[in-house]
Amino acid sequence: MEYPNGIKKNNKPSILSYRNRGMTLESELNLSNEYYRDIEKAYIYKKPTPIKITKVDYPSRDKTVIKEAFFTIPSTTDYNGLYNGKYIDFEAKETKSNTSFSLNNIHPHQIKHLENIHNHQGIAFIIVRFTNLNETYLLTAKDLLDYLKTTEKKSIPLTYFKEKAYLLKDGYRPRIDYLKIVDILIGGI
């Protein structure tokens, strides 16, 4: 479960935050998308976190306060938008594992969603960061689905990422230039 909008579980600061200069994958992607928008290159946004609101208050005419709500399971991925006339759709996750990415991190209907997008000429992928290794990969929905067809395992080994995925290098502006990889994917369609 993620805690959006700056709300975080009170974790101890770890050495990882230092190695990543304190930024989560999500923050870096948000900054990258902001940069892409600034230079009018792409319009890709993180969707708001879905919640179910169960109680609201109206302390005054123009004010509404949500007094009780719950996080709900998202039916789609976190990020989507438009680049170069193409529909872009992806999910981004961090893992602390050094060896594999557990599929418990992605809901089955999110995988189904990526499959639908892939089948309808959208550009669909996942971005996975192995935080301990400080390595971030872009794996296409096609390669994700191909892997899932061959196994009953509940995780994707790092070796599969090394073999099939694209390594995303850290940059300054944008922090993560994943559209460079998307250019390759579009070229290959």
Add this chain to the structure above:
Amino acid sequence: MEYPNGIKKNNKPSILSYRNRGMTLESELNLSNEYYRDIEKAYIYKKPTPIKITKVDYPSRDKTVIKEAFFTIPSTTDYNGLYNGKYIDFEAKETKSNTSFSLNNIHPHQIKHLENIHNHQGIAFIIVRFTNLNETYLLTAKDLLDYLKTTEKKSIPLTYFKEKAYLLKDGYRPRIDYLKIVDILIGGI
């Protein structure tokens, strides 16, 4: 301000709800999008309503309850997705006026967003329902922007919709077959 997920201000039931068979434009669009997904025609979703969470509780290990949150201004439109390889993006609004649609209903950055999408080969439009008249129109971002260029007015008259927009007829499945119009728009690009 909209109240998502079934939360509503306690309005008196009106004759309008009867004429629309109790369904809001949002509900009808959600059903239509569900239908499009069922028949694997398009993958268009309403985005979750953006909120700012300011207080959370953890009553137990696996449970998170949001105890205070506020609705925030959306930076994009409510609906987007993929149809026929194209990026689709739109905002949907109801008005009780019989003569015009007030632009107070749409945030300036939402209009800017529609412009960006239009300029980058996305399919961008607004759907406006005049609830008293039971008429629902699809107006392209281009026609919306053209109108805004010619006027300082803060509203778009119904006559402009009659002249430039596409009337969306009620149906059964889907309730509002707006992709029929999108087909025309794609054909015209």
